[in-house]
Amino acid sequence: MQDDSQVFERIVRPHFDRLYRLSWRLAGARAEADDLFQEVLIKAFGKLDQLLRIEEPGSWLSRMMYNLFVDRHRRFARQRLVMVEEGQLSGEGVQGFAGDDNPERDSQRIEQIEALDRALSQLSEEHRIVVLLHDTDGYKLQEIQELIGIPVGTVKSRLHRARARLRQLLTDSGTFSR
Amino acid sequence: MNRRDDNTLTEERQLLDLLKDYPMPQATTGFYDEALVRAAEEGRRRQKRRWVLTGFGSAVAAGLAIVMVALTLVNTPDLPTVDDSIPGVTIALAEPRTVNLVFSSTEALDTATLTVSLPAGIELEGFPGQSEISWETSLAEGRNLLPLKLIAVAPTGGELLARLVHDDRDRTFRLRVDVG
Numbered sequence: 001m002q003d004d005s006q007v008f009e010r011i012v013r014p015h016f017d018r019l020y021r022l023s024w025r026l027a028g029a030r031a032e033a034d035d036l037f038q039e040v041l042i043k044a045f046g047k048l049d050q051l052l053r054i055e056e057p058g059s060w061l062s063r064m065m066y067n068l069f070v071d072r073h074r075r076f077a078r079q080r081l082v083m084v085e086e087g088q089l090s091g092e093g094v095q096g097f098a099g100d101d102n103p104e105r106d107s108q109r110i111e112q113i114e115a116l117d118r119a120l121s122q123l124s125e126e127h128r129i130v131v132l133l134h135d136t137d138g139y140k141l142q143e144i145q146e147l148i149g150i151p152v153g154t155v156k157s158r159l160h161r162a163r164a165r166l167r168q169l170l171t172d173s174g175t176f177s178r
Numbered sequence: 179m180n181r182r183d184d185n186t187l188t189e190e191r192q193l194l195d196l197l198k199d200y201p202m203p204q205a206t207t208g209f210y211d212e213a214l215v216r217a218a219e220e221g222r223r224r225q226k227r228r229w230v231l232t233g234f235g236s237a238v239a240a241g242l243a244i245v246m247v248a249l250t251l252v253n254t255p256d257l258p259t260v261d262d263s264i265p266g267v268t269i270a271l272a273e274p275r276t277v278n279l280v281f282s283s284t285e286a287l288d289t290a291t292l293t294v295s296l297p298a299g300i301e302l303e304g305f306p307g308q309s310e311i312s313w314e315t316s317l318a319e320g321r322n323l324l325p326l327k328l329i330a331v332a333p334t335g336g337e338l339l340a341r342l343v344h345d346d347r348d349r350t351f352r353l354r355v356d357v358g
Contacts, residue, residue: 005218016210024203033203035308038213042306045221072304109199116196135197167189170196176189 007052008045015058018137022062025132026069036072040065059146066147112175119169127162134159220306223331266354271330274303279324279340279351287317290344294326297336300355303327317342330357 019040023033044051044061054060120128129148133139134155139147144155170176269275293312296302304327305311324340340351 005214008218009214013210013214017204020205020210021203030203034205034209034213035305037205038216039304039306041213041217042220042224045217046224048221112196113199113201116200120200131197132200135194136200137202163190163193167186167193170193171189176192 004048005045008048011051011057012041012044012061015061018058019061019065021137022065022133025129025137026066028128036065036069039068043068059143062147115170115173115175116166119166119173122169123162123165127158127165130155130158131162131166135163216307265352266356268356268358269328269330271333271357274327274329276325276327277353279326279353287344290315290317290342292324293339293341293343295339295341296328297334297338297355299330299332299334299357300336300338301329301331303329328355330355333357 020033020037023037023040024030027033027036040061043064051057051060120132123131130144133144133147134141141152141155141159145152148155167176267275267277269277291312292315293310294302295310296308298309302308302311328338335355335357338353338355340353342349342351
């Protein structure tokens with residue numbers, strides 16, 4: 001016989017890595033990402049009965065995370081307060097990320113990634129999130145539509161604009177040469 | 179296809195390669211396990227709190243209670259200052275209560291950093307377990323309102339600090355929080 005925490009863990013743990021990456025993409029910094037991830041788990045635990053009946057817990061948890069993120073954002077926007085922007089990699093840098101499948105990456109590539117990071121930080125939040133979810137984390141357009149709650153056409157439009165802006169920024173910074 | 183199209187296609191390919199290589203963040207060792215333990219503990223505590231509040235039928239009233247604490251002094255040209263006497267507020271255990279901090283500034287301040295430090299046993303709604311929360315903010319000339327929804331999770335209380343930093347100057351506001 002499993003207690004409720006064991007049942008909860010069995011359902012949610014398989015989705016942790018994907019969920020944690022999403023919290024990073026939304027929050028943009030480790031402290032806020034950890035906090036967002038934690039808050040989702042707390043809320044989800046309180047809805048264990050509902051969670052047991054859901055066919056796709058991963059999508060359900062992701063939507064809960066996105067809604068919580070938006071809710072927090074709106075709440076603080078109303079207060080004229082903005083969460084401290086640490087920047088995508090600030091404080092830890094590219095080396096601060098685990099999971100690099102190419103440890104012998106040369107310094108030029110690291111410089112390019114850092115330039116990309118700076119460019120990403122100049123995008124609007126809605127563009128940054130869409131391009132990272134689609135082009136880095138491999139979300140399908142349909143998945144982004146369901147997560148964010150906007151039409152696929154709008155997702156495509158944001159993706160197109162985000163890429164165009166990134167190309168421009170990376171060209172201007174000399175990362176892409178013509 | 180002209181040269182411009184070629185350039186665009188090349189850059190698009192470079193960009194997609196770069197984005198695929200953009201690092202995947204991973205949690206620190208042990209974070210998932212700790213998060214699960216805390217989710218179960220905090221989840222049960224919140225459920226219990228909901229039952230208690232439902233029993234008394236007072237959740238809405240408690241949640242809407244507002245205390246206004248004015249932290250208003252304007253005798254410096256730079257940052258708002260604080261009164262010598264520490265204002266205080268009493269909140270009930272497990273009943274969310276909004277405390278409005280009012281900052282008065284003699285001038286508009288951009289990119290000031292506000293850090294709220296909470297005493298043990300007091301939490302800010304939406305930030306469970308966090309004793310310190312920071313924001314970057316701007317202050318308009320005049321009165322600036324910061325609503326904080328506080329929840330007492332233990333009958334301890336203490337001093338809440340709101341520290342405002344702008345450039346190399348800072349000012350700390352104090353609020354005594356009692357749990358009654």
